[in-house]
Structure formats: C-alpha cells, structure tokens
Amino acid sequence: MATVTPAMASLAADVDEYRIALRAWLGEHRAELTQPPAATRAQHIANGLALTNALWRAGWKRVGWPPSVGGVGGGPRHRATYYDELCRAGFEVPDTDLSIEVIGPAMLHFAPEVAQEYLPGLLAGEEAWAQAFSEPEAGSDLAALRTRGVLTGDTVVVDGQKVWTSHGHLASRLLTLVRTGSTESRHRGLAALLIDTDTPGLTRNPLIFAGGVDEMCETFFDGVRVPADRMIGVPDRGWDVAMYMLQYERSMYAAQRQAWLGHRLRQLVAYLDRAGSDNATAAAIGAAWLQLQTVRARVIESVRRLDAGEVIGPEASADKILLARAEQSIFEVARHGERCRFIFDESAADWRAGWWYSRATSIFGGAGEIQRSIVADRVLRLPRDTEGGR
Amino acid sequence: MDDKLKALVRDSLQQALAGSPKDVGAALDEFGWREFVDTDEAFAFTALFEEQGYLAADTNALDVAVSAVLRLDGNFPAIWPLGGSSSGGEIGGSGELFVDGVGLRGGFGACATVLAPVGGRLRMLSLSSIEEATLGGMASGSAGVHVRGWGTHIADLGPWPAVERRSLLAIASELVGVTHRIVDVATAQVSTRRQFGRPIGANQSVRFRLAEAYVEMVGARALIAAAWEDGSPASARWAKTVAGTAHDAAAKHAMQVCGAIGLSEEHPLPGLVRRGLVLDALLGSGWPEIARVGRDLFAAQRDSDTTAELAAAAVGRF
Numbered sequence: 001m002a003t004v005t006p007a008m009a010s011l012a013a014d015v016d017e018y019r020i021a022l023r024a025w026l027g028e029h030r031a032e033l034t035q036p037p038a039a040t041r042a043q044h045i046a047n048g049l050a051l052t053n054a055l056w057r058a059g060w061k062r063v064g065w066p067p068s069v070g071g072v073g074g075g076p077r078h079r080a081t082y083y084d085e086l087c088r089a090g091f092e093v094p095d096t097d098l099s100i101e102v103i104g105p106a107m108l109h110f111a112p113e114v115a116q117e118y119l120p121g122l123l124a125g126e127e128a129w130a131q132a133f134s135e136p137e138a139g140s141d142l143a144a145l146r147t148r149g150v151l152t153g154d155t156v157v158v159d160g161q162k163v164w165t166s167h168g169h170l171a172s173r174l175l176t177l178v179r180t181g182s183t184e185s186r187h188r189g190l191a192a193l194l195i196d197t198d199t200p201g202l203t204r205n206p207l208i209f210a211g212g213v214d215e216m217c218e219t220f221f222d223g224v225r226v227p228a229d230r231m232i233g234v235p236d237r238g239w240d241v242a243m244y245m246l247q248y249e250r251s252m253y254a255a256q257r258q259a260w261l262g263h264r265l266r267q268l269v270a271y272l273d274r275a276g277s278d279n280a281t282a283a284a285i286g287a288a289w290l291q292l293q294t295v296r297a298r299v300i301e302s303v304r305r306l307d308a309g310e311v312i313g314p315e316a317s318a319d320k321i322l323l324a325r326a327e328q329s330i331f332e333v334a335r336h337g338e339r340c341r342f343i344f345d346e347s348a349a350d351w352r353a354g355w356w357y358s359r360a361t362s363i364f365g366g367a368g369e370i371q372r373s374i375v376a377d378r379v380l381r382l383p384r385d386t387e388g389g390r
Numbered sequence: 391m392d393d394k395l396k397a398l399v400r401d402s403l404q405q406a407l408a409g410s411p412k413d414v415g416a417a418l419d420e421f422g423w424r425e426f427v428d429t430d431e432a433f434a435f436t437a438l439f440e441e442q443g444y445l446a447a448d449t450n451a452l453d454v455a456v457s458a459v460l461r462l463d464g465n466f467p468a469i470w471p472l473g474g475s476s477s478g479g480e481i482g483g484s485g486e487l488f489v490d491g492v493g494l495r496g497g498f499g500a501c502a503t504v505l506a507p508v509g510g511r512l513r514m515l516s517l518s519s520i521e522e523a524t525l526g527g528m529a530s531g532s533a534g535v536h537v538r539g540w541g542t543h544i545a546d547l548g549p550w551p552a553v554e555r556r557s558l559l560a561i562a563s564e565l566v567g568v569t570h571r572i573v574d575v576a577t578a579q580v581s582t583r584r585q586f587g588r589p590i591g592a593n594q595s596v597r598f599r600l601a602e603a604y605v606e607m608v609g610a611r612a613l614i615a616a617a618w619e620d621g622s623p624a625s626a627r628w629a630k631t632v633a634g635t636a637h638d639a640a641a642k643h644a645m646q647v648c649g650a651i652g653l654s655e656e657h658p659l660p661g662l663v664r665r666g667l668v669l670d671a672l673l674g675s676g677w678p679e680i681a682r683v684g685r686d687l688f689a690a691q692r693d694s695d696t697t698a699e700l701a702a703a704a705v706g707r708f
Contacts, residue, residue: 015708080708255708262704269691282684289683290632293625293705294609297616300706318605369594375604376597380577383592 008059012074019081022060026089033091041213045128045170048094052125061123068112070120076252076306083256087263093256095167096122099129101252103175106245110233114194118173130171132162132219133242140367142242143187147221149178151228151235156193158224164364169204169217172197177242180235190238194230211356249365250316251302254323258296264354265292265330271351272337281337288329295322314378317371324362331358391430399426400437407447410533412495414449415465424458432618439560443567446665448533450494452560456505459556460547466514467493468505469537473674475554478508487515488540492672496522496535507550517541528664554673555626561669562614565633568666569607569640575658576600576644596647603640610636616706625705627679634676637666
C-alpha cells in the first residue's frame with residue numbers, strides 16, 4: 001500500500017479534491033482493507049486500529065491534523081469528510097476516532113507538547129485511548145466528581161473510581177478528569193490527566209452492555225502515580241479542557257456518527273425491503289431519513305464553524321439532540337419493520353445491538369435532559385429551574 | 391456578503407414587510423433586493439422569507455421572488471398549486487389554458503397576466519376570464535384568494551422544477567420564521583407568567599418543551615441552507631417537509647405552555663399556528679411527503695446494486 005505522498009499536502013488545502021481522491025482510493029483498496037467481522041469487542045477495536053493504521057500510512061488519515069502530530073494540515077472539514085467517505089465505502093468509523101475527536105483538538109490546544117509526544121500513536125491507529133470522566137456519583141453532574149489527583153513534586157497521585165468508560169478496558173491510555181482542588185471546589189478544582197492503563201494501582205473491570213458486549217468498563221485508581229507532565233492544561237483548570245472538548249464531542253462526534261448512520265439506514269432499507277410496501281414502514285423510514293438529513297445539515301454548519309476557528313457554544317447541544325433523535329428513529333424502524341425477526345432471529349443481532357446502543361445516545365456525553373437544560377438556560381435564557389416557588 | 395451587510399438587509403426587509411403591504415414588490419425593488427438575488431440567492435431568499443414569517447406578514451413576496459429569479463421586467467402574480475406541481479392545464483387541443491390555484495393577493499379584475507406551472511413548465515398566461523373567491527378555513531382572513539381562470543399562453547418561462555425548488559425553500563424559510571416567532575412568543579410569556587410563586591418557565595417540563603421547539607427550528611434552518619447549496623429538487627422538498635414538521639412540533643409545545651390564553655384570539659399564537667398550516671399546505675403538504683421519501687428510498691435501493699446511490703442522495707458536503 002502506498003505511503004504518504006507530497007500530493008497529500010495539496011489535498012489538505014482543498015476539501016473537495018480530498019473527498020474525490022479519497023473516494024477513488026477507497027474504491028480501489030476496498031477489498032484489501034476489508035476485514036472479517038469481529039467476534040469480540042477486543043477484535044472490533046483491533047480491526048478499527050488496523051484500518052486507521054492503513055489509512056495513516058497511506059496518508060489519508062494525516063489530513064486534518066497539523067504537522068506537529070504527524071499530520072499534513074487541513075482541519076475539521078477534512079476529518080468530517082474522511083468519516084463520510086469511510087462510511088460511504090461501507091466501513092465503520094473506528095471506535096478510536098471518537099477518542100481522537102474528543103481528545104485530539106483539546107490536547108493540541110491546551111498541551112501542545114503532550115500532543116506532540118503522544119497523539120501520533122492515537123492518530124496512527126497504534127494505540128486505543130478512552131475518555132474516563134463519569135464516576136459512580138458524577139454522571140450528568142460531572143462537576144461532582146471525586147477521584148483525587150494530588151500533585152506531589154513532579155507526580156500526580158490518583159485515587160478514586162471511574163465508570164461507564166467506553167472501551168476503557170481495551171485502551172492503553174485514559175484521558176481522565178480528576179479533582180485537584182477541595183471537595184467543594186466543583187468545576188473550579190479539576191484537572192485533565194492522561195494516564196497509562198498499565199500503571200501500577202490501576203485496575204479495570206469490563207461492564208457488559210445491554211446489547212451483550214463488553215462495551216464499557218469501571219476503573220479503580222489506588223495510589224496511581226502519574227508524571228505531572230501528563231496533565232492537559234494546568235491544575236484546577238480541567239473544566240476549561242472539558243468544555244473545550246464538548247464542542248468537538250457534540251459536533252465532530254455527530255459528524256462521524258451521522259456518516260455511520262447513513263450507512264446503517266441504507267442497510268436498513270435493504271434489510272426491510274420485503275416490508276417496503278407497508279406504508280407505515282415507508283413513513284417511518286422516510287421520517288428517519290429526514291431526521292438524519294437534518295442532523296447532517298446541522299453538523300455541516302458546526303464543522304465549518306470549527307474549521308474556521310470559531311468556538312461553538314451552548315448551541316452545540318442542538319447537534320447532540322438532533323443526532324440522538326435520528327439514531328433512535330433509525331433503530332426503532334429496524335425494531336418495528338420486522339418485529340419477530342428483530343426479537344428472535346440470530347440474523348438481526350446487529351440491529352438489536354444498534355437498538356440498545358441508540359438508547360444510550362441520549363445518555364452519554366451529557367444526557368438529553370442536560371442538553372435541553374443547556375438550551376433552556378443559555379440559548380433561550382428561560383428562568384432557571386432552581387428559581388423559587390414550591 | 392459580510393455579517394454587517396446581512397444585518398442591514400434584514401433591517402430593510404423588516405421595514406419593507408411591516409404592516410403587510412398589499413404589494414411588497416415596489417419596496418423590495420427600491421432597496422435592491424433583486425441585486426441580492428443575483429449575488430447571493432440563498433441569503434436573499436432566506437432573509438426575506440424568514441423575516442416575513444417572523445413578522446407574520448401576509449404579502450405577495452413569493453410572487454416578487456419568482457419574477458426576480460426569472461429576471462422578468464416587473465412583478466407578476468402567480469397561481470400557486472395547493473398540492474402537486476401543476477395549477478393548470480390545456481383545454482382539449484384548443485390551445486386555451488385553464489388555471490386553478492391560489493393567488494397571494496385578490497383583485498385580479500377581469501383580465502390579468504399571470505404565471506402558472508402547467509405541464510412541467512412555468513407559463514406566462516393572459517387570463518381573460520377569472521373567478522376569484524376568498525380562502526376559507528385556516529386561511530380565512532388571509533390576503534390570499536382561490537383563483538380559477540381561462541386564458542391564452544404568452545410565454546414559456548422554462549422548467550417548473552427550477553422555480554419550484556426555490557419556492558419550496560422560500561416557503562420553508564417562512565415556516566422557520568413563523569416557528570422562530572412562536573418560540574419567542576412562548577419564551578417571553580413563560581418567563582413572566584407566574585404560578586405557584588415562580589415563573590412557569592422555571593419548570594423543567596416547560597423548559598424542555600421550548601428547548602425542543604428551538605432545536606426543531608435550527609434543524610430546519612440548517613437543512614434549508616444545505617438544500618440551497620445542494621441544488622437538488624429532492625432536498626428542497628425535504629427542507630420544506632422538515633420545516634413544516636418543525637413548525638407543527640413547536641406550535642404544539644407553545645400551545646401547551648402558553649395555556650388557555652394561547653388558544654384565544656387575544657393571543658398571537660393562533661394566527662401563527664394557522665399561518666404555518668397554510669404554508670405547509672402550499673405546494674404540497676409535508677405529511678404525505680414523509681411516506682413518499684420512504685417509498686423513494688425503497689425504490690432506489692431496488693434499482694441499484696450498491697447503496698452508493700442512496701449515499702449520493704444525502705444532503706450537502708462538509
């Protein structure tokens with residue numbers, strides 16, 4: 001397979017040329033990039049890493065990232081185009097791309113040296129990372145997190161517990177949010193820390209998702225010693241990092257997810273073809289398609305804004321709400337379109353897994369209720385629900 | 391066009407539309423709206439029709455917009471189809487044409503030069519016999535009229551789908567404008583109206599409903615923008631359907647949270663609800679369109695070996 005060529009740098013200057021060239025290349029190399037379906041979650045991650053690595057070596061994955069981390073320039077529009085084209089060619093967006101989009105830009109922004117040293121391993125598909133923010137007592141209320149990070153000399157000693165970490169048990173590094181301030185410091189006393197999962201004192205247990213796979217894990221930190229130069233940003237300012245991430249987590253994740261959902265919806269049309277004469281199914285799939293086009297149009301706007309260097313504020317919650325709605329609609333059609341097959345048949349396992357996952361899309365990364373509260377508070381400026389009365 | 395100029399254009403549009411003038415063409419011509427159509431058609435349309443929707447202005451702006459797109463010398467009234475894509479036909483082989491549709495303004499008089507989509511083409515006709523009736527139901531009180539007439543062909547102005555696409559997007563933007571107004575009206579009311587010792591807008595169920603309404607609105611607005619770039623007739627139809635759905639959802643949220651007064655004629659809401667329903671019906675309602683999109687997807691899937699054709703249909707690019 002070809003290695004990076006100087007032509008790649010010129011494609012980084014033009015999104016349309018990049019799309020056309022990538023589409024052609026994926027068409028040519030589709031067979032050699034295609035892997036047998038993964039039997040386990042670990043294999044699924046490994047498949048994603050292999051695909052990413054092939055695209056990194058061929059240069060395509062380098063577009064959208066700066067030279068300091070092995071890239072050739074370009075930005076979010078290129079990356080969104082990359083996800084579009086992968087899915088158009090029938091590939092799933094590798095799991096690690098969620099970590100890439102959430103962690104990469106924030107790391108480049110707040111800790112360019114850390115990014116330079118570690119990010120290439122993630123981008124190149126050599127390592128899987130995960131984002132470990134949630135805790136047993138800090139889900140939607142992230143600022144309530146309790147995992148301590150005590151800075152002692154050039155080491156941060158971490159004690160506590162994280163939970164619901166997507167693919168955390170299969171990751172070699174975790175981006176965590178730990179408390180460096182007092183217990184009452186809320187969002188003012190946090191720090192973002194990159195922790196290697198083979199560090200002594202760190203133990204993980206996989207958690208089985210309702211769909212039947214080990215999708216997530218819980219992690220225990222018992223005196224885990226982390227070099228202080230693994231901090232993203234400065235102590236007590238981790239909330240800034242988390243907020244910066246959110247605009248990518250809501251918009252860029254939506255960009256990659258809508259690409260994948262486009263592929264799933266096309267598969268669904270084929271899967272349900274026999275039921276196609278049913279007007280209710282046609283109406284439901286039409287509605288799902290329109291919802292998907294709506295979120296796509298919305299994230300096109302958001303990605304262009306990110307590409308232009310704009311900061312996306314509370315309005316990014318709309319992207320997240322629209323995405324969850326579209327994803328849930330698509331898998332509801334899968335469920336109702338051929339109900340018995342969906343419930344009982346082995347051939348529908350993939351649709352069942354997708355349906356369970358779709359229920360999580362309005363929970364992770366800030367529950368739907370949080371997103372609606374953000375819109376109510378910060379976009380519509382409605383009275384706060386903490387205001388007086390009964 | 392920079393943001394400052396765009397804001398100025400919107401100000402001028404608000405002035406031109408204020409008070410729903412009988413003919414908004416002169417005011418739009420005066421400040422050079424047609425030039426904006428030439429330089430940035432998507433913005434010119436989006437701004438005009440969002441403002442018209444927000445102000446609930448009942449004007450002939452859609453007629454003016456069509457004449458501008460066609461670069462006609464003057465502004466001509468069109469006979470708009472309520473459903474489907476034709477508002478007329480040929481009578482036998484006589485060469486005489488009939489039209490049956492909606493005019494945005496009454497007062498056609500005994501004869502008139504009008505535009506109408508007939509047989510896939512946009513035609514200019516000279517009507518020599520016209521029957522005009524006020525619109526009823528949800529449209530009663532509007533300036534629009536039901537027009538039936540007979541006349542002769544003057545000119546073929548080209549394929550209707552090109553004009554229809556822009557008209558659908560215009561109506562979609564007007565629906566977004568109406569929806570925006572609904573969100574603002576409801577937000578203002580629930581922020582001040584107090585029950586149980588606090589604004590009712592401090593209650594989570596009310597806040598969530600209005601957040602939903604806002605999200606519906608911005609989603610529809612984004613799809614309209616993508617459809618302008620995309621240029622396909624299908625995406626314009628989707629955008630209008632989604633804008634109608636967004637209006638419907640926002641209207642229902644607002645009708646709930648505004649309470650009894652929101653369903654009385656003392657309140658702006660019923661007028662904004664009716665306006666949206668009429669706009670949704672104009673050029674074909676969204677409800678049957680949703681199932682048609684689904685049937686089209688199944689048909690496209692059967693016709694192609696791969697899913698690439700469906701992928702190509704997705705709106706917009708990054």
